[in-house]
Amino acid sequence: MAGGARVLSDDSRLSRVDRALYALERQLALLSGLAIFSLMLLAVLSVGGRNIISQPLPGYVDWIEQAMPLIAFMGISFAQRDGGHIRMDMFISMLEGRALYAVELITTVALLVLMLLLVWGSWAHFARSFDFAAPLWSRDSTMDIALPIWPAKLLAPVAFFVLCLRLVLQVWAYGRAVVTGTATPVAVPLIVDAAAQAAMEAEHLSDAGSRGQRP
Amino acid sequence: MSSIDIGLVVTGFLLLLVVLGMRVAFAAALSGLVGLIWIFWSKRGYDPDSFFWALTVATKTAGQIPHSKLASQALSLIPTFILIGYLAYHAGLTKALFEAAKRWMAWVPGGLAVSTVFATAGFAAVSGASIATSAVFARIAIPEMLAIGYDKRFAAGVVAAGGTLASLIPPSAILVIYAIIVEQDVGRLLLAGFLPGIFSAFVYAALIIGMALMIKGFGPPVRGFTWGQRFASLPPVLPILFVVVTIIFFVYNPFGGDAWGTPTEGGALGAFVVFVMALIKGMRWPQLKDALLESAKLSVMIFTIIWGVLIYVRFLGFADLPGAFSDWITSLTLPPMLILVCILLSYAVLGMFMDAIGMMLLTLPVVYPAVMALNGGEAVSAAESTFGMSGTMCAVWFGILVVKMAEFCLITPPIGLNCFVVAGVRDDLTVQDVFRGVTPFFLADAVTIALLVAFPAIVLWLPSQI
C-alpha cells in the first residue's frame, strides 16, 4: 500500500530488531482483523436474536463501541512499518540519498514527539475513567448496559506506545542512513521507485544480505 | 494575534508538513495539537510560566479524541464494508462479475475497460467501501486488460475510478456517515445514491468508448462469445442478487411488512452471507487471515486519518473558525447557485489533499447548515425554496453531490486513496502511474457532477417515490 512501499532487511542488529517488532505488530493487526470479524458476528447474533427468538442482544451498541478501539488502533504500527499510512510523496520522491533521509528523519522525529504526547494524552483519558476504589475499577461506563470503558480507553495508549517503539527504530534507521549515506537503508519503508533502484544496486554490489523483501 | 490568524498560520503549517511527506493523518494531528497549545497559551497572554499548563491542557484535549470519536456505532460500518469486499473476492464474486460483464459487454470499443466499469458497478451493490472495491478489482481486471494490450496506466485508472461507484450505489458506508453527520434519514439517502451511481457508470463507459474510437491502439473489442457462453456466465453472479436482497430487506421490506434490521445490521449481515459463500467456495483460515489482515490495514489507515483530522477540527473549534466561516458564507451576496458551485469547487481542491471521510468531518458541520440556509432552511417547502426542492430533499441532493465530490477526491493527486491502493496491489505500478491513468476520468466526473447539479431529478426521483 501507499505506493507499494517496501522494507529492506539484512543481518544487522537494526534489521533483526525491525523484524522482531514486525512480528508483534502483525499479531496486533490480526487482533484488529478478528475484531472486525466479531462485529459481523455480533450483528448476526443481534438480528437473529431479535427476529428468531424475540430476545435482542442487550447492549448491542455498547459492545460495538467497545470493539471499535481494537479495530481503530491496534494495527497503527503495522501500517506505519509498511508505509501504509498515506502521504504525498511528490516532493520527497525528487530527493535521494542523504537529502531524502534527512527530510524523512525530520518528519519522523516530529511524528515521534507527537505520538509521545498522545501516549500521555490518551493515558490521561484512560486514567480519568479508571478508579481502583470503584466497582469494576470503573469511573466511566457505557450508556445502555453500563460496561466499564477503561479497558477500551487503555488500548489507545498501548497501541500508540508500540508505534513509538516503531518510530524510535525508524529514527535510528534514518539517522544511520544519513550518516552512512547508504543506497540500501534497512528497516524503513522505501517508495517503489527508490526501492527498485536500491534492489538493483544491491545486486550490482552483490551484497548477499540485502534484498527487497515484500512484507 | 487573533484566533483566526492562529488558525490560518497553523493551516499553513499543516500544508508544509504534508508537502514534506509527513503521513497526512499525523500531519493533521500534529498541526491540531500545536494549534491547541497556541490557543491555550494565548489565553494566558503567552506567560512563560503558563506554557506547561497550555501543553498539558492541549495534550489532554487531543488525547481524548482517538477513543472518544472512534468508539462509535456509525463508524463501525467502515471496517465491515471493507471486510465484505475481501470476502466477496474470496467467494469468487469479483471474478464471476468480471467474467459475466466481459462476455456480455466486451464487444464494444474499449470493451474490457467498459466491462470493468460495469463489473465494479455490480460489485458496488455488495460492497460499501470504494477502496476495497478498487483493491480487489486490481487483482482481477488489470491482468486481463494488460494481456490484450491496454496501457497499464489506463488499466489501473479504470479500476481506481470504477471503485468509486461503490460509495454511491447502496450500500455505502460514506452515505451512512453523511446521514449521521447531518442527521437525515439513512434509507432515503441510500436510495438516492442508486441512480447517480448507475449514471456515473454510464458516463465512465461513454468516456472509454469515445477514447477507444479516437485513440489508435487503444484496447480492442473482445468478440466471439456465444450466447450459450453468455448465459452460462450468469449463474455464478446470482449470489450477488442474494446478498442485495438480504441488504434490501434490512432497509425496506418490499412486501410492506417489517424490515429486519437497521442499515448498520444490514451491512454486517451482507458480510456474513458473503462469508458463508466464501467458505463454500473453499476459503480456509490462511485466506481468511489474509482478508482480515488486509481489512485491518485499510481500516486503521482510514481511522488514523479520521482521528488525526478530528484533532485538527477540535483546534478549529477552539479557534472558532467554523463560526467565522459560516457567518462569511451567509453574508455573501452572490447568487445562491454560484455559491453552491463554489462550494463544490472548493471540495475538489480540498479533496486533493484529504481523504473522503476526513473531508466530510472537517467541512460538513459548517457547510451543511450554510447550504440548507441558502435553500431557505430545513423546513422550507419546494415552492418557496431557492433550489426548487424541499429542505429534506435538499439535504439528500447535497449529500449525493458531496459524496460524489468525496469520491472524486479518492482519485485526485496528490492524495487519492483509491490510486494508492491500486498501486499497492500491483508491483509494476507506481502511484504516479495510476494518477496518470485516472486523469481522463476527472472529465467524466466533472460532467456527472454538472448534470447532477443541473438535473436534481436524477438524484431525487427515486427517493421521492417512497
Next chain:
Amino acid sequence: VEWNVSLWGKRRAFTEHVEKLAELVDQKTNGDFTLNLSYGGLSKNRENLDGISIGAFEMAQFCAGYHRDKNPSITVLELPFLGVSTLEQERDVSMAVYEHPAVQEDLARWNATLLMPSPLPQYNIVGVGEAPRALADFEGLTVRATGGIGSAMEAVGAVPQSMSATEVRQAMDSGVIKAASFAPHAHMSFGTIENANWWTTNLNPGTVNCPVVVNTDALEALSDEHRDALMGSVDEALDHYIEFYNEKTMAAWGPALEERGIEKVTFSDEEIASFKDKVAGPASEAWIEEMSERGLPAQELYDLVNEKLGQSN
C-alpha cells in the same frame, strides 16, 4: 474574562437557559465577562466532564445517564416513577440534590461545580401500529429506551432496544422497533412523530437529568463582581428556560400531534399505579443498594428527593 461553554447539537429549548445566562452575565458586567457558547466545537457531549476536569473549557452541559459511573450520585434523579409532574418540580428537586455535600463531592472528582439543571418533562412513548390500551399490551413491544426507562419497559414485558438516537427514526419507519421514548422536543427533532400513530400522555416513567456545570478553579478565579453576576443570573435563566419550554415547545407539541393525527393514549390511574408498583420499588431498592456499596449516602439522597417532592406537591 471570556469563558468557553461546551454544548452540543444546535440552539434549542434544551439550551435556552445557557443562552439566557450568557446574555444576563454580559449585560450585568457591561461585556467584561462573556460566555462563549460552542455547539459541539469543543468536545463530544459524552466527554464534557472530561473537558471540565482538564480545564479545556469553563462551563458545560451533559446528561447523567450518558455515563453512570462518572456521576453516580445524580443518577438518583433518573430513577423511574419519582413522581415529578412539572418542570418546576424537576428544577426544585434537582437543585436540592445538587446542593447535597455527597453530590458536590462526587462532581468535585471532575473539578466540577454544579450550577443548574436543564429540567426536562417526563419521557413518554411514541409508537406505530396499534396503540396499547392496557399495560398488558406492552408485552413484546419493541421500544427504543435506555437506562432506567429501559428497565421500566422491560418490567412490563416490552423489549427495550438500544440504538443511537439518529437511527431511531429509520428503525421505526422500517419496523425494527414499534416505539421510542423521548422528551417531546426530542420526539419532534428526531422525527419519531412523523409516521407515528400514538403517544402515551401519562405513562411518565422518568426523565434524564442534564446539569450545567462549571470548572471549580475557574469559578474561584473569578472576581467577586463577576461571580455574583454569574451566580445571580441562574434563577432568572432557569425561569426563562421553563417559560420557553412550557410556552414554545409544549405549545408546539399538541398541534404537532394533532396535525399528524396521532392518538393520545391515556392510562387509568389503576394501570399507572400497577406499572409503578412493578418498576419503581425494585429500581430504587437496586439503586440504593448499588450506590451504598460505592460509599454514597444513597438512602439519604433518595429520601431527599422524596421529601422535596412531598413539599412541592
